Amino acid sequence: MKFSPLVQELIESFKCLPGVGGKTAQRMAFHLLERNRQGGTKLATTLNKAMENIGHCQKCRNFTEQTLCEICESPRRQQSKLLCVVENPADVIAIEQTGEFQGRYFILMGHLSPIDGIGPDDLGLDLLENELNQGQVKEVILATNPTVEGEATAHFIAEMAHSMDVNISRIAHGVPVGGELEYVDGNTLSHALTGRKNYQV
Amino acid sequence: MKFSPLVQELIESFKCLPGVGGKTAQRMAFHLLERNRQGGTKLATTLNKAMENIGHCQKCRNFTEQTLCEICESPRRQQSKLLCVVENPADVIAIEQTGEFQGRYFILMGHLSPIDGIGPDDLGLDLLENELNQGQVKEVILATNPTVEGEATAHFIAEMAHSMDVNISRIAHGVPVGGELEYVDGNTLSHALTGRKNYQV
Numbered sequence: 403m404k405f406s407p408l409v410q411e412l413i414e415s416f417k418c419l420p421g422v423g424g425k426t427a428q429r430m431a432f433h434l435l436e437r438n439r440q441g442g443t444k445l446a447t448t449l450n451k452a453m454e455n456i457g458h459c460q461k462c463r464n465f466t467e468q469t470l471c472e473i474c475e476s477p478r479r480q481q482s483k484l485l486c487v488v489e490n491p492a493d494v495i496a497i498e499q500t501g502e503f504q505g506r507y508f509i510l511m512g513h514l515s516p517i518d519g520i521g522p523d524d525l526g527l528d529l530l531e532n533e534l535n536q537g538q539v540k541e542v543i544l545a546t547n548p549t550v551e552g553e554a555t556a557h558f559i560a561e562m563a564h565s566m567d568v569n570i571s572r573i574a575h576g577v578p579v580g581g582e583l584e585y586v587d588g589n590t591l592s593h594a595l596t597g598r599k600n601y602q603v
Numbered sequence: 604m605k606f607s608p609l610v611q612e613l614i615e616s617f618k619c620l621p622g623v624g625g626k627t628a629q630r631m632a633f634h635l636l637e638r639n640r641q642g643g644t645k646l647a648t649t650l651n652k653a654m655e656n657i658g659h660c661q662k663c664r665n666f667t668e669q670t671l672c673e674i675c676e677s678p679r680r681q682q683s684k685l686l687c688v689v690e691n692p693a694d695v696i697a698i699e700q701t702g703e704f705q706g707r708y709f710i711l712m713g714h715l716s717p718i719d720g721i722g723p724d725d726l727g728l729d730l731l732e733n734e735l736n737q738g739q740v741k742e743v744i745l746a747t748n749p750t751v752e753g754e755a756t757a758h759f760i761a762e763m764a765h766s767m768d769v770n771i772s773r774i775a776h777g778v779p780v781g782g783e784l785e786y787v788d789g790n791t792l793s794h795a796l797t798g799r800k801n802y803q804v
């Protein structure tokens with residue numbers, strides 16, 4: 403005995419979402435059926451439209467339904483000659499929210515991971531190399547995550563850009579602002595010590 | 604700065620799912636866009652079909668795309684004259700998996716909850732009363748959850764069925780089979796003691 407065929411099919415379909423197993427899929431199906439059919443129909447329509455129309459920006463690889471994303475289309479951003487390399491679209495949002503950065507981005511959509519078979523081409527590094535070769539970028543800021551994979555990816559890109567006429571920088575790692583030393587992990591603390599700067603009086 | 608309009612719309616749409624907030628919605632959107640467009644499109648199609656075609660069984664209220672569900676359509680189930688009242692469709696599956704029960708079900712799709720404005724009519728109790736009045740049921744088994752709301756709902760139905768010519772029973776509560784006493788909560792244990800039975804030698 404199972405649910406009716408269409409209910410069963412709906413539950414199965416939800417399992418394509420990350421972190422959603424049988425129980426959660428069931429809860430989602432019943433919730434929409436029982437309490438929010440309108441929301442379910444809206445999700446179906448948007449999902450369909452999104453899967454069909456969202457592609458990658460031809461310059462930065464971010465998700466967009468246009469050929470170029472809003473940031474890449476801005477002449478002001480282009481003129482800054484700064485290019486910030488991040489792993490994910492969400493990183494772009496995080497950096498944009500600081501209001502500190504006025505350059506462009508390059509989104510890897512992941513990091514190098516030989517175990518998962520993710521190599522330079524999967525991260526669009528050929529596209530990045532191309533971009534750097536065109537001489538319109540004067541500094542590449544490596545803002546990949548401070549993880550083993552993120553560091554390895556940053557290192558790989560730095561090596562690649564080394565021979566080109568471009569500055570390469572890495573975002574600073576250290577004690578989070580507002581954090582208390584005793585709660586900061588050892589690795590971060592050792593980064594903070596190694597990366598210490600002269601105190602300006 | 605936000606994501607592109609369609610990406611943003613997709614993220615928002617996922618928030619109609621229970622337990623899905625901003626971060627999870629974002630992860631779902633990116634996962635489908637990056638790794639599983641086929642799954643996303645399939646989900647959209649099924650969701651659309653499901654929201655449009657799945658209704659409630661006219662006898663037991665379970666979800667089905669037919670007028671009557673498979674169980675209610677079975678003459679053998681009807682002949683048993685047993686009706687098991689449960690809160691959710693998932694409870695039906697759980698009971699069916701035991702293979703112990705050959706009767707029909709009535710699914711409340713919730714429990715009485717005055718705070719949330721859920722009263723007898725929202726649980727289809729008029730439909731249940733109707734069914735019991737037809738004299739085709741000889742025993743109603745109350746299998747609502749052993750929670751405060753579930754007990755209150757069982758009590759309400761028992762009162763309603765009291766005047767009719769029908770037996771009313773409640774599923775047994777006690778120590779789960781295979782469980783160890785020391786890990787059983789006090790409430791269950793006190794139920795198990797109160798509901799003790801003569802030991803058959």
Ligand SMILES: [Zn+2]
Nearest residue numbers: 459462471474
């Ligand atoms: Zn772009």
Ligand SMILES: [Zn+2]
Nearest residue numbers: 660663672675
């Ligand atoms: Zn039915």
